Amino acid sequence: MFRRSLRPVLIALLFLLPDFSTAASSARPDGIEAARLLDTLHLDGELFHVQGLAMTATRIWVTSVDRGSRRGYLHEFERSTGRFLRRLELTDGARYHPGGISVAGGSIWIPVAEMRPDSSADLVQIDADTFRIRRRVSFPDHLGCVAIAGDRLIAGNWDSRLFYVFDLTGQQRTRVVRNPSATHYQDMKFVDGVLVAGGDRGLFSGTVDWIDWPSMTVARTLRAGAIGPVRPFGRGGPYTGEGMTIEGRDLYVVPEDGPSRVFRFRLDA
Secondary structure (H helix, E strand, O other): OHHHHHHHHHHHHHHHOHHHHHHHHHHOOOOEOOEEEEEEEEOOOOOOEEEEEEEOOOEEEEEEEEOOOOEEEEEEEEOOOOOEEEEEEOOEOOEEEEOEOEEEOOEEEEEEEEOOOOOOEEEEEEEOOOOOEEEEEEEOOOOOEEEEEOOEEEEEOHHHOEEEEEEOOOOOEEEEEEOOOOOEEEEEEEEOOEEEEEEEOOOOOEEEEEEEOOOOOEEEEEEEOEEOOEOOOOOEEEOOOOEEEEEOOEEEEEOOOOOOEEEEEEEOO
């Protein structure tokens, strides 16, 4: 009984020891493999547990979930300064968990799900200019991230164990594919004919994967370490554990809960 009562305390102390994360990092890079950190941008305004990231030339969008109040949000920032612009609540009853997001054709696509596996979700299409909801499509599983592939939507369920492929209305499911990787993808983007997906493999590590389309096989993997202090004791986690987007050779990630920063990495050729 005494040993059992001590176990949770000892586990907590291990997480708090500074050398613990160093020891755990021996099999992973400190940042992102084959990538160089260029800069960071602080995001003003109130953010909670970050989930997804999308960007245009002038705007940054981030989704986050306030687990205490069971509410989910889409936040908009000015890209050049990180200045907060506006926020849209996405909560729909038990569905309050917004996930990884994608932008296409003037719309922001966001899955908003119950915060548990094997549950339900809405695929929400939002006008990027007006912040008005254009469409909300219900689906009988948790959806945690979404990417736009031409005339197709690709959505991952809890930990992206499965990928669902829909037509662009989000209403007709055309295909179901098992995750070809052990990574729990949290955010993904369709770039130059390839699905680029980032996620975690645990508290201290994650990957960014390039997945061929439509075969859905992993063509390239970059390992990622963690930024500390690591959740649940801090606000950090694996660099690729939450919001992620990519532009050319620049990879952007938001690994911290609020207050948050956008980290910009330059990938090797």
